[in-house]
Structure formats: C-alpha cells, structure tokens
Amino acid sequence: MWKSMFIVLSILFGAYMVECSAYDDFDCPKPNGQYEDPFQCDKYYECKNGQATEMMCPDGLVFNSRKRSHNKCDQPFNVDCGDRKDLQPANPEGVCLRQNGFFPHPDSTICNIFYNCVDGQHMEMSCASGLHFDLKTGTCVWAENAGRPDCNNNANKKLKDGFQCPTVYEQMNKDGQMISHPTYPHPDDCTKFYICLNRVEPRQGACDAGLVYNEEIERCDDPDNVPGCKNWKTGSPKQ
Template sequence: MFISALVFVWLCFYEVWTQDFKCPQGTGFFPDLDQCDLYYICSKGYGEPKLCPDGLVFDDSDPNHERCDIPANIDCGDRHALQQAKPSKGCPRANGYYRHDDPLACDKFYNCVDGRAHELPCPPGLVYDDIASTCAWPQDGHRKDCKNPKKDVLDDGFICPDGPVPGPNGRPLPHPTFPHPDDCQKFYICRNGVQPQKGSCSPGSVYNEDTFTCDDPDNVSGCEKYYEGKKN
C-alpha cells in the first residue's frame, strides 16, 4: 500500500513536470527553471524529467551533453530548489565533498559516493574549504574555525616559520629549506611551507642558505673547514 502511494505521488509530479516544461529545442538536455538538480531530456520537442544523483546538480552549459557535477563547479543562478536530501553517516547528501564530522579535523574531509563516506586528507598545511569543495590555505579559505591550525614540531624543536619564503628569483618557494643551527651538512625542509622534515647534504657538501642548495664548503661562510679532520 505504501509503495503504491509513492508511485502515485511520483506519477503526479511527473505529470506536472512534463506539462509545465517546454523544450527550448527539439533535442537536447535542458535545466528546470527552479530546481538545480532537475533537468529534461528533450526528444522531438517532448521533455522527460530526470534528477541528478543526490548531492549533484545539472550542468546546463552545453545542451548537447548530459552532465551532473558538484555545486561548487556549477552556477545554478536562480535555480535554488533541490531534491530532498538522502543523508547518511558523514554525508549530508549521498554524493559530493563535505567537511569532516570532527570539528578539529580541519585537514580532512569526506568524499561521499552513493551515501558512503570516504575520508580523505588535505595536503600538509591546507584545510578543507566548504565553499570551494577543495583544500586551501587557511588564510585563503572560508572557514573561520581553521585559521590557526596546530603546527608540527620536530624532536629538536624546529618549527616551520610563518609566511612565504622568497627564493633566489624572488618567487615564494613551495618547499623552503633552512639551515641547521649547529651542523653545516644538515638542514630543514618545510613541505608546503608548514610540514617540517630533516634533510642532509651528501658527504663533501654543506648547506648554503643563500642558494637554498647543497654546495662546496668553500662557498659557504663558516663551513669552509667543516670536513677537516672528519673520517670519510
């Protein structure tokens, strides 16, 4: 009885949709005027309604292509209405990208596929941005709760400094390096500017903080005699 009622409701809506919608062209894929995840497959001037998978919306940029995508990639304009959501654990809707349900896990998010949540990490230093449905630098994103994420600290106390580090050509380095305070051969790498790692030059060379590379000891002030007396 319940299933029959649902079928009846669907048939009623189907009839309303098909009666109200007029195909702009005889053949193609065209958006509903009010609902962003509803579109029509037109053939010989007759439009058959079809819904995008829950969480996706219709891309109306090309009437010759049938395509649904995440809302961040589609401008719905005045088509604000959406189908009723089908939520599940971690997924406000069955498909799409969503922030992690742990409010402190700013660097993680869920990729929901058919109602199943797949946890994914952002690259080091980035946080998940709800508006853009992608990972972004904290200062560039839209999440006010993730402006100051906790920094990683190495066992010797090194922390990546704040702000961009310009390279020899004046452009910011994506993975800047820094000299070790006590050892000419060693240095630090800041992956994406925020994740610290230890580095070491090959035997016979030392770190040159002016060029951000390993170099001959004679070219680095204070490290000229670093290898004198050291066993090979």
C-alpha cells in the same frame, strides 16, 4: 503520471540519473536536448521529439548545462545555479551530508580532512600540510583562504622535544586505509610514544609501568618483544 523509470550509469561520478516522469508543462526550446529547470538546480528536462521528461540528478549533484557529456549532473562548486536555489531533500548517510559530493569532517576544528562521497559511500581524504578543505570550492586551499575560524590551531605544531607529525602519511591499517591517529616511537625512551591526532596534531603518550612501546603492533608491549628495549626493565638506555 509516471511513464517509465530507468537508471543510466554515470561513468564520471559513479552516480545515477533517474527519469522521473513525462512532463507536459515544460516547453522544449528545441525538439531534442537537455534543459535546466527554472527553479530547482538539480532538476532538468530531457526533450525527445518535443516531448519533455522531468529528470533529477543524484542527491548532491546539480545540472550543468555547460557540460559536453550526456550526463550533465555535476558537483555544485562547478555550477552557478543563480536563482535556481531549490534542491531535492538531502539523503544523508554517515559523514556524507548528501549521497554525492565532497564534505568536511563533522568536527569543525578538523579542517585538513574531508570526505568524497559517491552513492552514500565515503572515502576519507587529507589536504597537504598547511592546507584546509574549502567548503565553497570543494578543494584544499591555504588555511588563511579557507575562512574556517574553528580550525585547530595545534595542527602541524612542534612539541617541546622537537617532534612534529610527518607531512607524508604512510601508515595504513589492514584494509589499506590511512590510520586516523597514527602513533610513532620516541627516539630515546622506550616507554614513550607520540600520537598524531587526525594525522596533524602531535601528542605525547606513555606506557604503563613495565611496558614499552612496540612500533610493529602500535601499542605498549612487554620489553622482551621489542628489539632495542629488552633491557628497559633495568633502566638501560634504548639500544
């Protein structure tokens, strides 16, 4: 029987703990404290004066009895659930496989990009050059240690002309977020440019006849609008 319902803000994860119901079948080891459910890793019991209340961690987090803070819901890679393998049904939202946690890019060949999800809202994150997102630890590790065979082998390669995607990404969109597929001008040819797919795989692109690449607007444009390429119509070298 439902006794009460309340939500407690978790400062660490920006998530919530939800009180489910008074529970008479759980024997509190001590009159007061928080104790794990023997079967379900994201369920636990809050005991007050010997009365147990069934509690549930936010979707994606599990109970960590070793945490010193009052909110003991934690990321799964920080907790050894042992035989407590049961979990609440997932509540996915977009790229978030659960409401909270760290999740890989939906394309299994893209291993350097992952998502930090809090309450179903995601933030895209990138590993440093040469690192891949590790599904088990939720961190970036060396590619050979990640154990992800589908990863794109073209990442961080060089094109024949020597172009390689930068390892430091500085291009942001109008909302202040990193651009997923940034473009860069060709050093010698105004009609050509480079695309870094997922910021790591280089490709070369070319503008339609009569247009040149404009770095400021990140697309092809009239030569008169691009400094150094105004005379490109006549075939003059890039200035």
